[in-house]
Structure formats: C-alpha cells, structure tokens
Amino acid sequence: MDHEHNHDACIEQALSSADEICARRGVRLTPMRRKVLERIWQSHEAIKAYDLIGQLSSADRTVKPPTVYRALDFLLEQGLIHRIESLNGFVGCDRPQKAHQSQLFICRDCGHVSECGDEGIRRALDREAARQGFHTEARIVEVRGLCARCQDRAAHA
Amino acid sequence: MDHEHNHDACIEQALSSADEICARRGVRLTPMRRKVLERIWQSHEAIKAYDLIGQLSSADRTVKPPTVYRALDFLLEQGLIHRIESLNGFVGCDRPQKAHQSQLFICRDCGHVSECGDEGIRRALDREAARQGFHTEARIVEVRGLCARCQDRAAHA
DNA sequence: GAGAGAGATGTTATAACATAACATTCCTTA
DNA sequence: TAAGGAATGTTATGTTATAACATCTCTCTC
Ligand SMILES: [Zn+2]
Ligand SMILES: [Zn+2]
Ligand SMILES: [Zn+2]
Ligand SMILES: [Zn+2]
Numbered sequence: 483m484d485h486e487h488n489h490d491a492c493i494e495q496a497l498s499s500a501d502e503i504c505a506r507r508g509v510r511l512t513p514m515r516r517k518v519l520e521r522i523w524q525s526h527e528a529i530k531a532y533d534l535i536g537q538l539s540s541a542d543r544t545v546k547p548p549t550v551y552r553a554l555d556f557l558l559e560q561g562l563i564h565r566i567e568s569l570n571g572f573v574g575c576d577r578p579q580k581a582h583q584s585q586l587f588i589c590r591d592c593g594h595v596s597e598c599g600d601e602g603i604r605r606a607l608d609r610e611a612a613r614q615g616f617h618t619e620a621r622i623v624e625v626r627g628l629c630a631r632c633q634d635r636a637a638h639a
Numbered sequence: 640m641d642h643e644h645n646h647d648a649c650i651e652q653a654l655s656s657a658d659e660i661c662a663r664r665g666v667r668l669t670p671m672r673r674k675v676l677e678r679i680w681q682s683h684e685a686i687k688a689y690d691l692i693g694q695l696s697s698a699d700r701t702v703k704p705p706t707v708y709r710a711l712d713f714l715l716e717q718g719l720i721h722r723i724e725s726l727n728g729f730v731g732c733d734r735p736q737k738a739h740q741s742q743l744f745i746c747r748d749c750g751h752v753s754e755c756g757d758e759g760i761r762r763a764l765d766r767e768a769a770r771q772g773f774h775t776e777a778r779i780v781e782v783r784g785l786c787a788r789c790q791d792r793a794a795h796a
Numbered sequence: 797g798a799g800a801g802a803g804a805t806g807t808t809a810t811a812a813c814a815t816a817a818c819a820t821t822c823c824t825t826a
Numbered sequence: 827t828a829a830g831g832a833a834t835g836t837t838a839t840g841t842t843a844t845a846a847c848a849t850c851t852c853t854c855t856c
Binding site: 687689708727 | 842843844
C-alpha cells in the first residue's frame with residue numbers, strides 16, 4: 483500500500499466492497515457494523531476497540547463495549563478486518579473478497595500496517611507443519627519494524 | 640518436542656541452562672525470577688500471568704501482578720521464555736542459548752506448544768520485507784491447529 | 797562498618813481489554 | 827399481525843497489564 487494516496491477512495495472502496503460481499507453472502511452489514519468498519523478504515527493504522535467505542539459515542543449516547551466487540555466479531559468472521567494480536571488492534575482487510583490469512587507488516591514509528599498474502603511464507607509454514615505432523619487451522623504472522631518511508635525520514639533527519 | 644518424555648529432565652535442564660546463561664551475562668536470576676521460570680516450565684503449554692500469580696501466592700503471602708510481570712519482562716529480555724500473543728500466555732524457550740525469534744505451533748486441543756526455528760520461514764518473511772523495503776525488527780509467528788498426537792486421538796475415538 | 801547508589805521487590809491503585817447474562821428492539825416472513 | 831430469530835442495549839464483571847511510589851538488599855567505596 484502506497485502511503486501517498488487518495489484515502490477517501492480507500493474508504494469508499496472498502497465500504498462498497500463490504501456492502502457487495504455481505505449482500506452476496508446474505509448477511510447483514512447493519513448500520514452499527516458499517517459504522518465500525520468505516521471508523522476502522524479511517525486510516526491504515528491499527529485501531530483499538532476502546533478507541534472505536536470513544537469515537538462512536540457522543541454526549542447523548544455512549545456506545546458500550548459489547549456493541550463494538552460484537553460488530554468486530556462480525557467483521558472478523560466475514561474477513562472484512564484483521565485483528566492484530568500483538569497490538570490488540572484491528573485494521574481493514576485489503577482483499578476481503580475471499581477468506582485468507584494475512585501476513586501483516588507493522589511500522590513501529592508511523593503505525594502503518596501493510597498486508598501481504600505471500601505464498602512463499604504460507605508454503606514455508608506448511609512445510610514445517612507437515613514435518614511435525616501438525617494440522618494447521620490458522621496462521622498468525624505479524625512482522626514489526628520500520629516501513630520504507632520511516633527509514634527514509636530517519637536517514638534524512 | 641516429543642510428548643512422551645521425562646519432563647523433570649526438561650525442567651532441570653531449563654533451569655540450569657538459565658543459571659548458566661545469566662551468570663555468563665552478568666544478570667541476576669533472582670529467587671523470584673527463578674521461581675517464575677520454574678512454574679512456566681511445569682508444562683509445555685502456555686501459562687498465563689494471573690495463573691502464575693495464583694500459583695506463587697499462598698495463604699499467608701499473595702504475590703502481586705507487578706512482581707510477576709517484572710519477572711516475566713526479565714525472562715523475555717533474556718530470551719528464556721516466549722510470549723504467545725494470541726493467547727496472552729508464556730512458554731519456556733527450548734533454545735535460550737542465543738537470542739532468536741521463534742515460530743510457535745500451538746495445539747488447540749491439548750495446548751502443547753512446540754517451537755521451531757525454521758530458516759525457510761525466516762527467509763520467506765525477509766524476502767517479502769525486502770520487497771517492501773521494510774526493516775524487520777521482530778517476527779511473530781504463531782500457528783494454531785491440532786498436533787499430531789491429538790489428530791491420532793481424534794481418529795481413534 | 798557507615799553511607800551512597802543501583803537494582804530488585806513490595807504495595808496501592810487504576811488503566812486497558814474483553815465477555816457473560818439478560819432485556820429490548822428490529823426484521824422477516826408466514 | 828403474530829411468531830421467531832437476529833441484532834442491539836444494558837448492567838455487571840472478568841481478565842490482562844501498568845503507573846507511581848515505598849522499601850529492601852546488595853555492592854562498592856571510603
Ligand atoms: Zn488508504
Ligand atoms: Zn512507518
Ligand atoms: Zn518436557
Ligand atoms: Zn494436541
């Protein structure tokens with residue numbers, strides 16, 4: 483994911499894609515679920531559940547944790563977002579069309595999360611699983627470090 | 640790691656290895672740190688911080704969270720244990736002699752965690768990082784599924 | 797062996813993350 | 827329009843983790 487981009491287009495694309503996917507699957511992208519997804523897509527950084535709760539609450543109406551966690555559960559089930567275990571956070575999924583397990587590269591400086599679906603990584607994990615006779619059900623891969631942009635910034639500072 | 644083994648030997652080996660490593664590095668494996676490490680090594684399953692707190696507390700003396708979390712921080716820094724992000728748990732490290740990032744295979748049935756240091760997996764991650772210009776600092780790889788033993792048990796049931 | 801300083805642990809309180817259990821509302825469809 | 831399921835609201839609580847400050851315990855120096 484390029485850092486310089488029309489992010490409004492990202493959001494719009496993600497939401498209309500989600501509409502389409504949910505319609506096709508016969509599941510309901512309710513207003514609450516859609517609002518949560520929209521908030522998550524405000525950036526390409528991880529967002530936390532309680533930040534969502536704060537953002538979705540207003541003076542006259544506070545959204546409670548179960549409401550948001552239920553929406554997150556739905557979005558995770560539908561593969562519209564990913565959970566980042568090492569941050570207790572969530573990001574929108576780039577390629578929600580078909581279920582997949584992602585590899586996430588997370589910048590410790592700017593927080594940018596980029597997703598990739600590299601076959602080589604999956605294959606390497608499967609090879610090791612086969613060696614152990616392990617039956618894989620889910621793969622969690624999170625790489626922490628510095629994105630290219632933040633390395634440049636550091637070099638020029 | 641074989642499931643059938645003399646686990647007392649595992650524990651003893653892990654502790655004496657930790658003694659030796661800490662002595663060599665000039666850091667202190669204090670009684671509290673050693674007790675926490677010993678508890679973690681009671682099994683090859685992930686153990687949670689609050690379970691450790693419970694186990695280390697007695698009628699007359701309750702161990703408080705910061706005490707245990709500080710010991711865990713020390714053990715993590717020294718590479719004597721690994722944190723499992725997807726479980727909020729901890730396991731002893733198989734090969735603490737030199738710092739490394741592990742790949743963990745976690746059985747959802749028996750809880751057994753096996754560690755591997757497969758080069759192929761590391762290389763595949765590095766290849767993708769290079770493609771993105773990403774500078775890797777840490778790799779988190781956790782594979783969830785069923786271990787060979789639990790698959791057998793399921794097949795024969 | 798008194799005193800200084802660093803490192804480790806104890807203590808209190810609270811922050812941050814997540815779910816159980818049950819009530820109510822909303823949607824669909826018969 | 828009544829029934830039933832799905833979604834959301836509400837209250838309470840469970841679980842995981844850390845901040846801030848006090849005390850203790852070594853070791854080193856004088
Ligand atoms: Zn964007
Ligand atoms: Zn960055
Ligand atoms: Zn063992
Ligand atoms: Zn198993």
